[in-house]
Amino acid sequence: MRRSPKNPIRKFSAESQRLASLAQSMVRASSRIETRAWETRLDSLLQKQLSNNQQQAIDNALDHLFHTDLDAYDALLDSIEAISSSCTLDEGDKRYDALLIAIPVLAWTRFTIPSGAINANTLQTITAHLQGHILAANTRATVAPVLFSIDQLPRSYCETYQLTRRMAESAISGKAQPAPTALPETAAFLADTRHLLALVTAESGQPLLRWQEDETGSNLQTLSQSALTQWQLQAGPNLQNLLPGCGIELLLPSAYYVACREADKAIRPISLRAAVYYLTHVLSVEPAQLSAVIAAVGDEASDMRVDEFRISYSVTGNNDVVYGVVWPLYDEESAEEYVANLTHQRTVASASSSPLQQIISVLRESGITRIQQADSVFPPEYCDDCGAPLFCDVEEEMVHAEMPEDAGQNSGHLH
DSSP states (O other): OOOOOSSOOOOOOHHHHHHHHHHHHHHHOSSHHHHHHHHHHHHHHHHHHHHTTOHHHHHHHHHHHHHHOHHHHHHHHHHHHHHHTEEEEEETTEEEEEEEEEEEEEEEOSSOOOOEEOOHHHHHHHHHHHHHHTBOTTOEEEEOSEEEEGGGSOOSHHHHHHHHHHHHHHHHHTOOOOOOSOOOOOOOOSEEEEEEEEEEEEETTSOSBGGGGOTTOTTHHHHHHHHHHHHHHHHHHHHHHHSTTOEEEEOOOEEHHHHHHHHHHHHHHHHHHHHHHHHHHHTTOOGGGEEEEEEEEEEGGGTTEEEEEEEEEEETTOOOOOEEEEEEOOTTOOOHHHHHHHHHTOOGGGOOSSHHHHHHHHHHHTTOOEEEEEEEEEOOOBOTTTOOBOEEOTTSOEEOOOOOTTSOOOSSOOO
16 A cells, blocks of 8 residues: 555665566566566565565665655555465475465454454354355365454564465465464554454465356456355354454455455544444533544655544533544545645535545534534654654644543543
């Protein structure tokens, strides 16, 4: 996705230069044959760098292309994601394709969203439903015995590369995938994503996912929607048992990076609704008694590119921000219309079919009628003590969100 890392551009090494040059050659090719030739060379170099844990060289190449050649950046990113989350293995005289898939669960609660180890019986049942409704026939799969939070997923392409190959070997051999020995702590949110990770294998050239079995491809949307419906009906109760006290929604399991991005997008409106539900209960107010301020936050070094919106909640008549939600922007999403609106002094409602309008619609559907749009783009600011993002109050000052001291007790510190 087109989001530049926050770290400054580092030294551009020879290995990074080779990656960037191959990606640029691939996007400038004049034929499919030439494109595939460059792609083969790029994939070969990425295999070497990922297996040798050269994450720095990969990050530097992405940084460079993001600022100089977005088409090549997209091509390189696609290749990195493909190589790190898929592989080919040989078993005897047969060759197998292997794909890492993510199984997203959206969850929301007033309490704590669980994560961690899954018992063997539940894992076996979930695997059977996955095989029955999502995976193609004649595939083999292994599911990691953990319900992962975002903080517990692989943190780099090199880590994803290693995980994919470990799980592929388990799937081919039929051995159970061991649970990680230690997992990072999970931050507490009112709404968040949880993921199961699975590795599916099939003989090379054969379908991996159920909707790939339609050779014409004409019924892709129908088949994938049918698979999702059955997955939600059959696997939903098992996953609900893993998340007691939570509302959940199951998304379509698919290739690792695609599924994670779709989950990141889908959780955003749920986070806004969960915040309203939470505040009305702990503050004993009605949604109409809450007000919201929407502030665009961007990178000052990139002509104030808008990377996210921060939505702050207050009780009407009191300027204190009691809670805040971050709405990040992904992929091709743009907040350019937000800056244009500020320039031309248009109203909040003028930004149709945009991230801003989605936010406004969700807030209104949740019962909030007092919605203010901040008149500028703010730099990303965080609390020096706890690292929490700061939010815009009605005076358009970035402040820390603080619940009133007499508010109802909750189960933990929520961001």
